[in-house]
Amino acid sequence: MRALRLIAYHLERTGAATYRVQAFRRAAAVAERAGVDELRHRAETGALTGLTGVGRTTAEVIAQALAGREPDYLVELTGRDAPELTGGxxxxxxxxxxxxxxxxxxxxxxxxxxxxxxxxxxxxxxxxxxxxxxxxxxxxxxxxxxxxxxxxxxxxxxxxxxxxxxxxxxxxxxxxxxxxxxxxxxxxxxxxxxxxxxxxxxxxxxxxxxxxxxxxxxxxxxxxxxxxxxxxxxxxxxxxxxxxxxxxxxxxxxxxxxxxxxxxxxxxxxxxxxxxxxxxxxxxxxxxxxxxxxxxxxxxxxxxxxxxxxxxxxxxxxxxxxxxxxxxxxxxxxx
Structure with missing residues (x-):
């Protein structure tokens, strides 16, 4: 899912550890293979973490994205991303x-x-x-x-x-x-x-x-x-x-x-x-x-x-x- 990949992107910009970035990229790949219908069913039944590679944080991101919300974690990251440029x-x-x-x-x-x-x-x-x-x-x-x-x-x-x-x-x-x-x-x-x-x-x-x-x-x-x-x-x-x-x-x-x-x-x-x-x-x-x-x-x-x-x-x-x-x-x- 795009939200998970965006989080990985912003983590890289802030110099986060590689394992954290890869966790979001792996979850994105798993979510894409599962498809929207299965993700919605799992979100409704609280079973997103049953997908291999999807943990509590990535499950929350998926659920919020499916609900049409910008995930809280993505909002937080974009707020503390790399310093704003003043020129160039x-x-x-x-x-x-x-x-x-x-x-x-x-x-x-x-x-x-x-x-x-x-x-x-x-x-x-x-x-x-x-x-x-x-x-x-x-x-x-x-x-x-x-x-x-x-x-x-x-x-x-x-x-x-x-x-x-x-x-x-x-x-x-x-x-x-x-x-x-x-x-x-x-x-x-x-x-x-x-x-x-x-x-x-x-x-x-x-x-x-x-x-x-x-x-x-x-x-x-x-x-x-x-x-x-x-x-x-x-x-x-x-x-x-x-x-x-x-x-x-x-x-x-x-x-x-x-x-x-x-x-x-x-x-x-x-x-x-x-x-x-x-x-x-x-x-x-x-x-x-x-x-x-x-x-x-x-x-x-x-x-x-x-x-x-x-x-x-x-x-x-x-x-x-x-x-x-x-x-x-x-x-x-x-x-």
């Missing part, structure tokens, strides 16, 4: 897609199709699926064989969900020497390659600078992901040290977009570095880095910060339709 609305309206998303093929929480369906509901025309590369074992990174299998899945999915498109991609780990954690020939077959540092984040500044410049100089790289690696919530994590002017100049020289990561715990790069990238003429990609459908709407956080720092819309690559984005990728690399 014009830029958000200009975005056509999202260059950085994850699915349950790596460390995301939902199937590719569910990510695509939610993106379409949000008004996207496309998303790039960028699951992790093999070195990141904690995130169930994709081996070359698994990535090739995913390409076959995407080809079939895109036939079914057209005109919406799921572009093939990867968030490839930047290794300590600047090489990329995936077969170069396979990278050349992908639509979008986001390159990010996930390890040895406290490398000395000179070495980190050389590492990142080497990576963005690779002709397969399209986007430099969450460049400082910082975490600004909870116990936090400090920024990696690197020469921002040198790294961003390399991005500008090689046509690599600097990611404006919209995750509330990242908000990367910091404003002072974002302004440096603007001054150097960089391209940008405002991305959700979503690991669940409810996180796809986080793009607004990145748009607000981009607007505050003077990022022009015509330098944001995901304001482009899919074909124009792919033309930019082809012009800037060897694909």
């Amino acid at each position: 609305h014009r830029l958000r309206a200009a975005l056509r897609g999202d260059c950085h998303t994850h699915s349950d093929w790596s460390d995301g929480g939902s199937p590719i199709e569910e990510m695509a369906e939610t993106a379409a509901e949000l008004g996207h025309e496309w998303i790039a699926l960028t699951d992790h590369s093999p070195r990141l074992t904690i995130a169930n990174g994709l081996s070359a064989d698994r990535l090739r299998a995913q390409l076959d899945v995407l080809a079939e999915l895109n036939r079914r969900i057209a005109p919406f498109r799921v572009l093939s991609g990867i968030e490839v780990d930047i290794l300590a020497d600047g090489r990329l954690d995936q077969d170069e020939r396979l990278l050349g077959e992908l639509d979008v390659v986001v390159a990010s540092v996930h390890s040895v984040l406290r490398m000395p500044e000179r070495e980190m600078t050389e590492r990142m410049v080497t990576a963005v100089s690779n002709p397969h790289v399209d986007v430099l992901g969450h460049c400082t690696g910082r975490i600004v919530t909870g116990r936090g994590r400090p920024e990696s040290a690197f020469d921002a002017k040198e790294v961003f100049q390399a991005c500008a020289d090689h046509g690599v977009a600097v990611e404006i990561n919209s995750r509330p715990e990242r908000l990367d790069p910091p404003r002072r570095l974002l302004r440096v990238a603007v001054e150097l003429g960089c391209l940008f990609s405002i991305d959700s880095d979503a690991h669940a459908p409810g996180q796809l709407s986080w793009l607004g956080f990145g748009c607000q910060r981009a607007e505050e720092c003077g990022v022009p819309a015509d330098r944001v690559v995901n304001t482009r339709p899919a074909d124009e984005l792919l033309a930019w990728v082809s012009a800037s690399g060897p694909r």
Whole structure:
């Protein structure tokens, strides 16, 4: 049922535990299989919890939805959802897609199709699926064989969900020497390659600078992901040290977009570095880095910060339709 899926969506936006989100998604699937007639009968007889996967809370949501009411739990959640944005609305309206998303093929929480369906509901025309590369074992990174299998899945999915498109991609780990954690020939077959540092984040500044410049100089790289690696919530994590002017100049020289990561715990790069990238003429990609459908709407956080720092819309690559984005990728690399 839609109410159960909406609750899962809003739970994801507020950073709720995955098991809570999955409980509502499982209940939604069970309710859809049961059908309205059986649900009504069970609601009238107090037997909704007799359905496997439906507990007391989800049963109450179902009963209230069947009665034509907006469920109390949904009302409560929407009242304490993510903070209201005070800016960035014009830029958000200009975005056509999202260059950085994850699915349950790596460390995301939902199937590719569910990510695509939610993106379409949000008004996207496309998303790039960028699951992790093999070195990141904690995130169930994709081996070359698994990535090739995913390409076959995407080809079939895109036939079914057209005109919406799921572009093939990867968030490839930047290794300590600047090489990329995936077969170069396979990278050349992908639509979008986001390159990010996930390890040895406290490398000395000179070495980190050389590492990142080497990576963005690779002709397969399209986007430099969450460049400082910082975490600004909870116990936090400090920024990696690197020469921002040198790294961003390399991005500008090689046509690599600097990611404006919209995750509330990242908000990367910091404003002072974002302004440096603007001054150097960089391209940008405002991305959700979503690991669940409810996180796809986080793009607004990145748009607000981009607007505050003077990022022009015509330098944001995901304001482009899919074909124009792919033309930019082809012009800037060897694909």
